Amino acid sequence: MSGPQGHGVSVRIGHCGKTFADGTHALEPASLDIARGETLVLLGPSGCGKTTMLRIIAGLEEPDEGGKVLFDGKDVTAIPIERRNVGMVFQSYALFPNMSVAENIGYGLRIRGIPATERAKRVAELVALTNITGLEHRRIDQLSGGQRQRVALARAVAIRPGILLLDEPLTALDAALRYRLRGELNRLLRALGITAIYVTHDQSEAMELGDRIVVMRKGAIAQIGSPREIYFEPKDRFVAEFIGAANIVEASLDDGHLILPGGRQAIAGGTSQPAVVAMIRPESIGIVDVEAAPLRGQVESVSFVGDRQRVVVVGASPKPLTVDAPNTIQVDAGDRVGLSIASKAVRLLPPEA
Template sequence: MTLTLTNIAKTFPGGTKALLPTDLEIAKGEILSLLGPSGCGKSTLLRIIAGLEIPDPGASIVFDGDDVTHQSVESRKIGMVFQSYALFPNMSVRSNIGYGLKMQKLPKAEIAARVDEVIGLCRLEPYADRAVTALSGGQKQRVALARAMAPRPRVLLLDEPLSALDAALRNHLRDELALLLRQFGITAIFVTHDQDEAMAIADRVAVMSQGQVAQIGTPEALYRNPATGFVARFVGDAMPLEGRIERAQMHLPGGVLTLPQAGDGQQVLVRAGDISIDPQGPITGRVETVTFLGTHYRIALSGVMAGPLFMLHAGLSAPKPGDEVRLSIPPEALLVLPMEMAA
């Protein structure tokens, strides 16, 4: 199902603009992530699509040619998965999944067939007759997905579906969620503040900032070609370099870097993974801290610029705090972007 959003905005009583006019086109079967920090408008946009919030006048929400802007939540035929899962603790897995179908007064045989179908899709057969209170966080997530999918919704909306889980489980279920959504083949939109989650699951990511979409594209496009410093910082943790730009050079306290292009009136950012220790490197820094992270070390450096600079080092050993090191950054790894106005 295609989803077309036109001029979607939300102003709350008192004049607070939670969402500025936004247009989005989501293709049939596409998985789109709304990614951004708290308060950027992503959950407001999701709730407007669901019918839980009323947009400002002039908005248009169209599902496959059907204008649902003024339709109720029930008539929009959407599936929703909430952060808390919102499962009924006194019901079995099977009863939870079938509850919405029962409310629709479908024939018992059809309810049973649909429940069996999504139980199979979500690999819940061993748990079908268990109480949901006896399930792990990951199993509960699959029940919530199955319940949302059982009524065969036109679009699936997920609001921070993994944020209630601990870090280790979240990483595992992130991949499982991506697989399940693609098996369903349904148009899906999910809200997250976690860039790894968005990039692992979504076909496209809409990065949101201050009530509007800052940039939309595939995870690769956003990472390799961010349009603004905000997007570069949010997708890939790019760090602004603090120095003086003259033509195609950046002058830092620790040395001079060659830029891929003239950078007058612009800002320069770099990612920690693009900085390397190089005895012939053009800049010098002092090691302040070294953190071992299994596959690599994270090193904090001083002296390169006024503030700290972080790098990732993949060697079998790392320099020690207090060591002076020479560093290099390939010019093509430097992100030269327009200077942002202060908020």
């Protein structure tokens, strides 16, 4: 099934909504196309509908009337999960406690009637690929969280699925391990080149793993784009604030300049408007000499976090501005500082609905 753009199937989701029996709208009708070999991340806070979307693609939930799921153009909406050939990694891993590690990984192959010798070969391959050599005969309750995660992943890809679905696979792990496994997972997904859909509430995970990110909010898609697009060109205030840190500035616009308490700030392609909402990322604000700067304020606090220092500046904008400054410059609370912001680093957001 491998093609020039990677392995697996392409997925089309057409008008898939989900209303639960108790009347909750978990998902507004949404449409989405996922290319063969692409890693798509569904990102959003809990209750945003991302897991429901994943479960509809998996075949664990049925979409409301009118919704369709297509794999390689073929309608699979009515086909149950066991005949969709999907690989799934669950948040709790769902490893079978009554089977050893090797039996867990080989279970899908056993179901498919693969002979034992071939099965053993494939299991050995996956054990090596996911770095769990030596654990084949362990019981599941003898594994650490990170090892369980690897077994779950190996088991899901063992069946050579058309699409790999991952439901918050790293959430159950501690921070350091999560960070390390994220890198491993990324390399594995690239190496396999398989179509993958990854659900998470962690924006840095989404950035690192996603070819494209779908930001979701309250059962609807807020924005779809590459990590860069989502980060630099958020479509609204929710996306801007959910992805990374953002300063939201409410001001009036006069001839291409934001009129702020601490001065004037040029923006790219600006006109005049009585009220606008703008976003400025903390790392795009520079601290400069106070005399020459068009925008000035006073340092309220400085927190040194190692690779940078986070400076909060008041008086420049209606609300305090957060600035990520290099860890070498010397600033203290109470200092008057000038702020330098490139005009294209200021992004206008649509006014609040």
